[in-house]
Amino acid sequence: MSNAKRRPSLLEKISGPKAVPLAALVRRGEEAAERVQESFGDFLTERIRELTDARYRLAGAPDAAWDQFYALVVDLRGSAAMVSRQGFGEVCRSLETLIKEHIRDSRSAAVVASHVDALVLLSSGREGEAAVQRLAGELAQAVARIPRKALRPD
Amino acid sequence: MGAQGGLGACLSVVCNRASWCVRVSCTGLGREMTAVTKADFSPLTILVIDDSPFMQRLLAEMLASFGVGKVLTAAGAEEAFQRMEARAPDVIFCDWQMYPVDGLAVLRRLRQMTQSGLAYIPFVMVTGHNANEDVTLALGEGADSYIVKPFSCETLMTHLIKVIVQDKGHLAEQTPKEMWAVE
Numbered sequence: 001m002s003n004a005k006r007r008p009s010l011l012e013k014i015s016g017p018k019a020v021p022l023a024a025l026v027r028r029g030e031e032a033a034e035r036v037q038e039s040f041g042d043f044l045t046e047r048i049r050e051l052t053d054a055r056y057r058l059a060g061a062p063d064a065a066w067d068q069f070y071a072l073v074v075d076l077r078g079s080a081a082m083v084s085r086q087g088f089g090e091v092c093r094s095l096e097t098l099i100k101e102h103i104r105d106s107r108s109a110a111v112v113a114s115h116v117d118a119l120v121l122l123s124s125g126r127e128g129e130a131a132v133q134r135l136a137g138e139l140a141q142a143v144a145r146i147p148r149k150a151l152r153p154d
Numbered sequence: 155m156g157a158q159g160g161l162g163a164c165l166s167v168v169c170n171r172a173s174w175c176v177r178v179s180c181t182g183l184g185r186e187m188t189a190v191t192k193a194d195f196s197p198l199t200i201l202v203i204d205d206s207p208f209m210q211r212l213l214a215e216m217l218a219s220f221g222v223g224k225v226l227t228a229a230g231a232e233e234a235f236q237r238m239e240a241r242a243p244d245v246i247f248c249d250w251q252m253y254p255v256d257g258l259a260v261l262r263r264l265r266q267m268t269q270s271g272l273a274y275i276p277f278v279m280v281t282g283h284n285a286n287e288d289v290t291l292a293l294g295e296g297a298d299s300y301i302v303k304p305f306s307c308e309t310l311m312t313h314l315i316k317v318i319v320q321d322k323g324h325l326a327e328q329t330p331k332e333m334w335a336v337e
Contacts, residue, residue, distance in 0.1 A: 010198070010244055010276070010321040011190070019192035022311055025220045029307035032219035036212045043208035064254070071253035075206040078251075078282035078303035082212060 040083045047076050048116075048123050055116045059109035069112070070099045076119070087122045087129075090136035091115055094143055102146040111142045190315050199224040201243035203234045203260060204280070205252040209303075213247055213280070216310055231255035235263070238272055245317055247301075250281035250292070257281070258295060265296040276317035280305075 054069050077092035095115040102108055118135050121127060127135070200222050204210040207229075214225045226243060228234035230252060237243075246264070250257035257279055267273045276299075279292045284302040292300050298317045301309060 010318040013197045013244070014190075014193040014195055014318060016194040016197065018196065019194040020221065021192050022190065022315070025193070025195075026307045026311050028219040028221075029216045029310065032215040033212060033307055036208075036215045039211070040208060043206075068253045071205075071251050071256075074251040074282050075209065075249075079206060079208045079212075081282075081304035082209070084304075 037083045040079070040085070043079065044076075044085075044123055047072065047079075048120055051076070051116045051119065055109070055113045058104070058112055059106040063104070066099055066104050070096065073099070085122075087127065087132040088119065090132065091118045091122065091139060094136060094139045098143045098146060102143065102148050108146045111139075111146060114142060115139055190319065193221075193315070193318075195221045195314075196223040198222050198244045199226065199241060201226045201228065201234065201237060201246045202248075203228045203231070203246065203252070203257070204249040205229050206249065209249060209280075213310075216307055217247075217314075220311065220314070231260050231263070234260060238264075238275075239270075242270075242272060243275060245276045245278065245314065247278045247280055250279055250283070250288075258292065261292070261295050261297055274322070276321055278313055278317060 050072055051069070054065070054072070058066060058069060073092050073095050077089055077096070080086075080088035080092070095112065098108060098111055098115070118139060121135070122132065195217075200217050202210055202213045202217070202225060204213065204227075210227050210229065214227050217225045224241075226237050226241070228237050232255075234246075234248075248257040248260055252260075261277055261279065264275065264277065265273050277297050278299045278301060279297040280301045280303065281288065281292075282303045289300050298320060299313045301313050
């Protein structure tokens with residue numbers, strides 16, 4: 001039996017003499033994350049600009065444009081959650097539901113635009129939790145008025 | 155070192171290289187539970203694939219602060235495969251919701267690359283969706299783990315250790331006969 005070809009497993013690779021307690025590494029990670037989170041504002045400004053630019057082009061646009069817009073929204077929700085900006089979560093989820101589950105026409109494009117306006121408002125950081133909830137509720141009502149896509153039998 | 159555990163399990167503690175890394179194996183249960191308490195990630199190369207500059211930077215910085223020797227980044231599928239061909243990473247963290255090629259498509263393509271050995275690289279799917287069907291789909295396509303945003307540094311570490319412990323790439327690259335020899 002020869003192990004000549006055997007490469008070290010990843011577990012063996014990380015088991016060197018310079019190994020550090022994982023708790024210490026996690027602390028270092030948290031410090032690094034805090035530094036990166038300070039740059040969230042720049043990212044948010046850029047992402048909101050992209051959504052604002054794209055919102056009025058959705059009416060009559062091919063599915064690829066809606067899918068690209070959807071990917072931006074999902075990313076914004078996930079990134080905002082990473083920095084505890086939970087207010088974006090509700091508005092983004094409502095927007096994701098609209099894009100994924102409802103028909104894509106001029107009416108839904110208008111509701112998308114309303115969501116983007118809400119995101120612009122939230123990006124100021126001045127809206128309280130109650131205002132966010134009210135806004136999310138109103139947007140959910142607007143989404144509910146858009147017909148759902150027909151289910152495909154697949 | 156071995157000790158009798160409950161339910162007929164054989165508990166064995168393996169002191170790997172003078173206790174730098176302690177593994178606890180429950181072989182009697184048909185699975186291995188491993189507790190890693192220390193690590194030196196400097197020999198590792200990790201590839202982060204994310205089209206979001208913020209998330210890409212956040213993940214890369216967290217991994218670098220863990221001491222990972224080389225953190226590669228890619229903003230999309232094509233760039234990712236170019237990087238992999240130039241230097242095969244040890245672990246991949248990939249965002250699911252990317253456009254136009256999503257993380258699931260990256261995973262499927264990767265798992266077909268058996269000739270190059272890239273197919274066996276541990277793959278962690280990172281996503282904003284936590285529906286059961288999404289998790290099942292990703293794991294069914296060959297993801298080794300699944301992280302839902304938002305996640306903490308501790309969660310990231312847990313998943314990194316999990317895929318490292320599960321790594322069977324060194325076995326999968328060999329013939330079945332050789333795999334027995336190593337086991």
